[in-house]
Amino acid sequence: MLAETICSAVSAAGLGIAALTAYRKRFLAATRIAAYSLVPVALVMTGVVQWVSGIVFKPTVWIGFGLLGVAWLLFLTTRAVERRGLGKKAGRTPEAVAPAASAPSLGAGTGSRPQDAGSRKPAAAADAGEDFSDIEAILKKHGI
Structure with missing residues (x-):
């Protein structure tokens, strides 16, 4: 509810600034400001703001993002070890291309x-x- 109120206030302020800009005969800039000021209201009406606020304030979501980060780091670590050759078996030697030559x-x-x-x-x-x-x-x- 608080996020919706803030978005509505930001949009109203933006439309006021657009009206003042149009009064000064700068119609292109006023149209651009009006377009930007309508975005927060559009996000409230589509439910994006409620969805984002639900993600931000849930601890399980943050734990999930943390686990994704840990999985990503483990993946990168195994790739780095594999590229450096530290993951090979100790007794294994590389095979020759043409052993009979x-x-x-x-x-x-x-x-x-x-x-x-x-x-x-x-x-x-x-x-x-x-x-x-x-x-x-x-x-x-x-x-x-």
């Missing part, structure tokens, strides 16, 4: 002397063949 060869690593550069060219061709065999093994595994 050999490791790529990186060459002999003897150094970068100019004499070795000429002798390494045939070895580079052999390494390229091995790299393609690894790629072929991966593609065959995936059926490509």
Whole structure:
């Protein structure tokens, strides 16, 4: 009852201000003020004010909002733990993409002397063949 009275008083004051604004020949602003001042009365007539005041003054509603907040926080916490990887089992290791493929060869690593550069060219061709065999093994595994 108190909320309805306050809304009616706010609307009456707004309509008074709209009338004064229209008297000063500012009709567009007066129309806008009148529209805003009719909103509280409309909310009272539709029952929204009574519904909102019923929500605000009931403790069970506030407990329900609190439980929703706790559930939301628990959900976010589990998502954060899952993303950081803390929820995985301790003995579990990630599986390899191609367990049958050999490791790529990186060459002999003897150094970068100019004499070795000429002798390494045939070895580079052999390494390229091995790299393609690894790629072929991966593609065959995936059926490509």
